[in-house]
Amino acid sequence: MHKVLRHVEEIADHLEAHAAEAEDEGRLSGKTAQKLRDTGVIRMLQAKDFGGFESTPAEFFEAVMAVGARNAAAGWIAGVVGVHPWQLSQFPLKLQEELWGEDPDTWxxxxxxxxxxxxxxxxxxxxxxxxxxxxxxxxxxxxxxxxxxxxxxxxxxxxxxxxxxxxxxxxxxxxxxxxxxxxxxxxxxxxxxxxxxxxxxxxxxQEKFDRGVQAREVGRDNPLYAIPFGAIFPAAINAGTLAMAEGALAAFVNYTRARVTVRGTATSTDPAHLSVLGDAAADIAASRTHFLDDWRRIWDVVERGEFLSDELRLETRRNEVRAVRRAIDAVDRLFALAGGGSLQRSRPMQRFWRDCHAGLVHVCNVADPIYQAYGTNLFGGEPERYLW
Known part of the structure; x- marks a missing residue:
């Protein structure tokens, strides 16, 4: 386990306890942001000579999902703000010194x-x-x-x-x-x-971040920086969204443990609820596994010193948007069975459900353009190069 992931586990209770506060305030509190900063998750893709870890993308995405399963807003920020050091580590060293020379935790x-x-x-x-x-x-x-x-x-x-x-x-x-x-x-x-x-x-x-051109200009030879911008940035959004689905599943399970239906039966023993739960849990787990496995495939390619082919880039982006849709569909099935009590603002389930659908409409999660690009390339056409 990456040490950042261990640090995230250490603040898990705080993240869960302050999720509603973030929603009420319309931002992460300074205290929550500092705890997130202290885990090091935002420095995972940052260059080592400026205090970063130069972690693999899969390690970074696992940490993002661990944060977001406890607190959707914090996970989203971990993904978005956390992918920026990957790019900034390829800017001229003068800028990197301005950003991180005195404080490597600058966001x-x-x-x-x-x-x-x-x-x-x-x-x-x-x-x-x-x-x-x-x-x-x-x-x-x-x-x-x-x-x-x-x-x-x-x-x-x-x-x-x-x-x-x-x-x-x-x-x-x-x-x-x-x-x-x-x-x-x-x-x-x-x-x-x-x-x-x-x-x-x-x-x-922007196009200089496509095949490691910019990385070579500043002497970055870690294969991390040979990954295209059009691959790694959308994946940070995908990871934050998948995290919310995992959080919604956990919230459903916690709520269901003590819930009794209007018929007086415990939902934790109701066959209909158990069937939907098993089906949804499998889809969410499959989405996570597919996503992370694809990023390990991507890492294997760049670690060998090769560029990602258009075929692989489109295949993995196709899988990412499908994984997100599969996971959110699973959350919808759970929410439909959660009952009216789950609508209470004090219940995390309703917040995760709303956050899931907010994340789903991000352009990096919109499936049709990716599917169309994949199919166009498959049949020998020239797909529009956008977010892949």
Whole structure:
């Protein structure tokens, strides 16, 4: 067992006890964020020379799922914020020194959607825009924000998305922008930038993170950094979502132990409930196993010094979105049998159910584009390269 996973187990009770608090406050509390920070989960994909572990992706995803099964918001943040050091470890060393030179536990938010606009100036860019869904942003000191470069007239000059890294003083968090019914505890608020200067060394083209190009430029030879961005980032979202399904299953079991139906029978001995439970538990376990096994396959390939083929990338992404759908369908079957008592806000089951469906609508969990890309490639076509 990775030592981070042991540390996560040590704070499991705290994560469970403060899940409702995160939802009420619309963010992780400072105390919960600090406990999560102390586990080291956010440093698992971070370069060793800046305090990271350079763990395998499967080890990282196991830790994310261990967090999220206890506290969906914390697990989501562990996945999203925790995948950022993988990319930042491939930026110029000057930026890495700024981020982690004094504190290797510095957290960096996102999002990557290229909604910003940047104009070239001497030494860098003038950058502006507004982005929704900045998960965990209240607990972060920097942000990676997506954008496109324009000419002086505001027209797109280069269609390639770029990632711009900014310190907290250069962007604004809009605290009234996250009024939602699921994953509220992630605090995935809007952030905006108003003509901030971003130096050249804090900006990289997204496609350079596809086949280890950027990693080689900064001398990173661990196969971890040869994994494509389009593979590892969606998987962090998938892991956080699968974690919620595991949490919902545990909540159902705990609630069912003492529940009595309106007919006066114990649900823990009711054949209908036991049948649905067994079926759902098997689907959730299968989803977890399929997901982690695929990431061990991916690791075997890059560890041999090979690039991932399009066939393997599409096959594993196909499996990921199917695993998520299979797991959430299982949660729905459990929730349908949980009874009216499970709707009480004091019951974790209803929160996990809402969080599961909030996670399901993330673009990285949307199945049809991945299925279509897989089929197009299978029959010799050219699939759109998007999130795979």
């Amino acid at each position: 960096v938010a996102s999002p990557y959607a290229p909604m910003g606009r940047a104009r070239r100036v001497d030494g860098g860019y003038v950058f502006r825009g507004r982005w929704p869904f900045s998960s965990g942003t209240d607990n972060c000191d920097w942000a990676i924000l997506g954008g496109l470069v324009t000419d002086d007239d505001g027209e797109i000059a280069d269609p390639r998305p770029r990632h711009f890294v900014l310190p907290r003083e250069d962007y604004t968090i809009h605290h009234d922008s996250w009024e939602v019914v699921g994953l509220r505890g992630t605090g995935s608020k809007d952030v905006s930038v108003d003509d901030a200067f971003v130096p050249e060394y804090r900006v990289e083209v």
